[in-house]
Amino acid sequence: MKLFDWLDDRTGYRDFMHEALDEPIPGGARWAYVWGSALTLTLIIQAVTGVLLMTAYAPSATTAWSSVMYIQHQMSAGWVVRGLHHFGAQAMVVLLAMHLGQTAIYGAYKKPREMNWFFGLGLMGLTLGFALTGYLLPWDQKGYWATKVATNIAGSLPLIGAWTQELLVGGADYGHLTLSRFYALHVAVLPIGTLVLLTLHIAMFRRHGVTPPAGANTKHVDRFYPKQVALDLAIGLSIFIILGYLSYRFHGAPLDGPADPASDYPARPEWYFLALFEALKFVPGRIEWVVAGGIPLLLGGYLVAMPFIDRGPSTALRPRLKYLAPLGIVGLLSVGLTYSSISSDKKDPSFAKAIERAEKQAARAVTLAKRGVPPDGPLAMLARDPHTAGPALFEKLCASCHRMGDMGPEKGKDTAPDLTDFGRAAWVIRVLDNPDDPMMFGRTPFKGMMPSFTRPPADKEEAEYFTKIKPADQKAVVDFLVAQAHGKADKGSKGEEIVSLRCTSCHRVDGETDDDESLAPELRGWASRAWIEAQIRNPGSGKTYPAEAMDDKLEGHMPGFADQLSDDQIKLIAQWMSDRITDAPK
Amino acid sequence: MTKQESEEATEKATDPSPPDETPARPDATASEPPEALPEEPSRRRALTTFVSAGSAVYAAALLLPAYRFIDQPRGAIGQGAHFFRIAPLEALPEGKPVAFKVRGDQQDAYTLTRNQTLGAVWLQRQGQTVRAMTAECPHLGCAISLGPENTGFRCPCHTSRFSLDGQSESGPSPRSMDTLDTRIKDGWIEVAFSRFRQGVVTKEKIG
Numbered sequence: 179m180k181l182f183d184w185l186d187d188r189t190g191y192r193d194f195m196h197e198a199l200d201e202p203i204p205g206g207a208r209w210a211y212v213w214g215s216a217l218t219l220t221l222i223i224q225a226v227t228g229v230l231l232m233t234a235y236a237p238s239a240t241t242a243w244s245s246v247m248y249i250q251h252q253m254s255a256g257w258v259v260r261g262l263h264h265f266g267a268q269a270m271v272v273l274l275a276m277h278l279g280q281t282a283i284y285g286a287y288k289k290p291r292e293m294n295w296f297f298g299l300g301l302m303g304l305t306l307g308f309a310l311t312g313y314l315l316p317w318d319q320k321g322y323w324a325t326k327v328a329t330n331i332a333g334s335l336p337l338i339g340a341w342t343q344e345l346l347v348g349g350a351d352y353g354h355l356t357l358s359r360f361y362a363l364h365v366a367v368l369p370i371g372t373l374v375l376l377t378l379h380i381a382m383f384r385r386h387g388v389t390p391p392a393g394a395n396t397k398h399v400d401r402f403y404p405k406q407v408a409l410d411l412a413i414g415l416s417i418f419i420i421l422g423y424l425s426y427r428f429h430g431a432p433l434d435g436p437a438d439p440a441s442d443y444p445a446r447p448e449w450y451f452l453a454l455f456e457a458l459k460f461v462p463g464r465i466e467w468v469v470a471g472g473i474p475l476l477l478g479g480y481l482v483a484m485p486f487i488d489r490g491p492s493t494a495l496r497p498r499l500k501y502l503a504p505l506g507i508v509g510l511l512s513v514g515l516t517y518s519s520i521s522s523d524k525k526d527p528s529f530a531k532a533i534e535r536a537e538k539q540a541a542r543a544v545t546l547a548k549r550g551v552p553p554d555g556p557l558a559m560l561a562r563d564p565h566t567a568g569p570a571l572f573e574k575l576c577a578s579c580h581r582m583g584d585m586g587p588e589k590g591k592d593t594a595p596d597l598t599d600f601g602r603a604a605w606v607i608r609v610l611d612n613p614d615d616p617m618m619f620g621r622t623p624f625k626g627m628m629p630s631f632t633r634p635p636a637d638k639e640e641a642e643y644f645t646k647i648k649p650a651d652q653k654a655v656v657d658f659l660v661a662q663a664h665g666k667a668d669k670g671s672k673g674e675e676i677v678s679l680r681c682t683s684c685h686r687v688d689g690e691t692d693d694d695e696s697l698a699p700e701l702r703g704w705a706s707r708a709w710i711e712a713q714i715r716n717p718g719s720g721k722t723y724p725a726e727a728m729d730d731k732l733e734g735h736m737p738g739f740a741d742q743l744s745d746d747q748i749k750l751i752a753q754w755m756s757d758r759i760t761d762a763p764k
Numbered sequence: 765m766t767k768q769e770s771e772e773a774t775e776k777a778t779d780p781s782p783p784d785e786t787p788a789r790p791d792a793t794a795s796e797p798p799e800a801l802p803e804e805p806s807r808r809r810a811l812t813t814f815v816s817a818g819s820a821v822y823a824a825a826l827l828l829p830a831y832r833f834i835d836q837p838r839g840a841i842g843q844g845a846h847f848f849r850i851a852p853l854e855a856l857p858e859g860k861p862v863a864f865k866v867r868g869d870q871q872d873a874y875t876l877t878r879n880q881t882l883g884a885v886w887l888q889r890q891g892q893t894v895r896a897m898t899a900e901c902p903h904l905g906c907a908i909s910l911g912p913e914n915t916g917f918r919c920p921c922h923t924s925r926f927s928l929d930g931q932s933e934s935g936p937s938p939r940s941m942d943t944l945d946t947r948i949k950d951g952w953i954e955v956a957f958s959r960f961r962q963g964v965v966t967k968e969k970i971g
């Protein structure tokens with residue numbers, strides 16, 4: 179081909195290709211040599227998917243999470259690209275261990291390949307840097323808290339701690355600048371550093387060639403192409419298939435809820451840092467840096483020193499075992515610590531509960547975000563969501579007395595009605611049957627104030643006058659009250675008639691009652707959004723209970739929350755409880 | 765691996781002599797100069813085929829999702845015939861074109877901003893009906909303004925001129941001004957606002 183002849187004449191590319199492809203491999207091509215190439219191929223996947231992610235990702239505290247959510251859930255092929263990048267990052271770490279292990283076992287660090295070994299160690303540092311900085315970028319709970327722990331440890335280093343931390347974080351606290359700095363490291367500094375070191379690493383490799391295992395028949399020589407290339411590609415393709423499968427299986431990569439500095443999140447690093455994380459549990463906080471900084475430093479130092487410690491020319495394994503032993507011990511220890519960290523979390527029910535709650539929040543955040551995130555960001559979006567803010571406020575303020583679902587005190591330790599079925603038929607049926615049930619008013623100052631409508635009173639004389647409520651009437655009353663909870667007046671119904679006749683001897687309906695001194699609450703609009711709102715703001719306003727129900731002598735009545743909660747917050751709780759009652763779509 | 769390269773390599777295979785220069789190795793293997801053993805041609809062919817096909821598959825598996833990711837389907841503002849409420853019918857004088865801002869919720873990728881200015885329209889009342897034209901010039905998208913003494917529309921960028929009913933009169937604009945569907949609801953003028961491709965003869969909706 180004329181064109182290629184021309185090109186060769188001007189560039190000499192054919193010689194270059196020959197040199198590259200015909201590199202002799204004394205001792206022959208081997209599977210053992212594939213790991214470096216596999217790392218390079220995976221790095222290509224990282225670079226391509228990384229640049230693609232850059233085209234959609236927006237590094238700021240208000241947009242990072244939303245943009246990753248958009249990539250993950252709304253862009254076409256977004257989950258594929260993100261999944262490949264996420265699992266590719268984990269593959270890099272695994273491949274790094276394989277590559278390091280292979281070269282260490284084969285004695286490839288020995289003279290004259292010391293520089294090659296050092297460049298490799300540098301590349302390892304950069305790759306871990308990629309992993310560490312990338313983890314923060316989605317600005318989700320997991321990445322935020324894990325990275326915060328990491329930079330706080332950096333901050334506890336003696337002398338340079340405060341300076342390092344401030345440099346990384348871009349100020350005193352996590353925010354826009356933290357993200358921008360990590361982003362700059364992740365997409366510019368580390369890639370350029372990697373490119374430089376990788377070029378040097380490969381140049382050194384070209385200069386010295388592979389280190390065949392001791393005793394290999396070095397008379398047998400393969401060329402790099404095609405046999406070794408074929409082996410390398412076979413591994414590269416297998417890794418790609420695994421990454422593709424994992425991305426498909428998990429539909430991309432996990433995305434936690436948006437980072438919330440005010441939350442309590444069980445921070446865990448990515449699995450490859452778990453060993454270090456677990457090791458931290460064994461030291462007091464003050465000297466954490468000794469472990470978190472010291473162990474990696476010691477390990478790195480030993481790796482750097484290896485060519486100088488193990489100086490003999492022999493690459494036979496036996497006599498070198500003592501030099502490899504520290505690596506083996508650290509490896510085994512890491513596996514052990516990782517296992518112990520995972521199993522201690524598995525055994526911890528409060529961790530499982532925290533994770534379950536975090537997953538629920540994440541799912542809710544994504545549901546809302548798909549409708550569009552407001553310009554003030556995903557946290558503001560969640561703060562305005564009744565189904566997120568409601569239960570959170572309930573947990574904080576109401577759950578010291580009330581139970582609802584799995585929130586609140588242990589069963590039997592609650593001192594106010596169980597609100598699980600509040601506003602629903604089951605609740606009304608129970609209160610008609612036994613108002614003093616421990617789940618109802620049995621542990622409140624209102625115990626004994628309301629009679630049962632299905633069981634005769636204990637007092638013999640009173641029991642004579644008792645007539646059990648007819649099933650049809652009971653159903654009408656239940657229907658009427660459930661209608662109230664749904665915000666309907668249900669005027670003129672049979673239920674309203676019965677309630678006005680039988681319940682107003684104590685209760686109020688539209689403010690009317692036969693007994694002004696009774697403490698029984700208003701039944702019009704009972705358990706509706708407005709009723710709940712009024713009850714939270716001030717139970718004694720007359721809109722729910724009369725003022726006397728708030729009397730100090732009635733020890734243990736419900737307090738008003740107007741002082742502790744803003745009007746918006748009260749509305750959020752009421753909206754959430756009301757939606758729960760009416761099964762409104764979220 | 766290009767075809768050329770694999771041909772080169774095959775050529776090499778038929779030549780069993782060792783490469784012209786073997787880098788000097790100061791290591792243990794240096795004392796016995798290695799000798800390249802030629803591979804069986806059929807085995808070699810299988811390997812080169814695998815390498816060529818394998819790298820093609822590898823590249824394709826990476827580039828196909830990459831293309832899908834870059835070429836996202838365009839999001840639409842207002843999703844089709846979405847009518848925006850502009851002004852009360854009474855507010856519009858008979859005949860004379862008046863410009864109005866179109867305000868609505870703006871969905872920009874993941875961010876939803878309420879009540880933003882999405883664009884501008886020229887409205888012209890004719891009795892109980894209203895003609896609406898987008899203020900975006902069909903040429904390259906500058907904002908069209910009303911000429912002096914209401915004689916017609918003109919674009920400040922490349923001097924396209926349009927008649928009062930939006931017909932192209934002179935200048936580079938490839939087509940007349942783009943009209944928009946309107947309706948009157950509860951006494952308010954509502955306009956189906958959307959964007960159109962610029963610089964082409966036919967009116968083509970793009971969002």
Ligand code: HEM
Nearest residue numbers: 224225228229231232264267270308309312313315369431
């Ligand atoms: C060489 C070029 C690279 C570029 C341009 C790049 C770019 C990016 C971008 C834009 C993100 C944010 C999007 C997201 O979180 O989904 C990201 C995330 C991430 N990157 Fe990279 N990256 C590169 C290489 C690497 C490498 C080599 C590693 C691993 C060792 C890595 C590990 C990560 C991790 C762990 C995340 C978080 C991903 C997740 O949330 O699942 N990146 N990267």
Ligand code: FES
Nearest residue numbers: 901903904919922
């Ligand atoms: S943009 Fe209007 S004439 Fe060119």
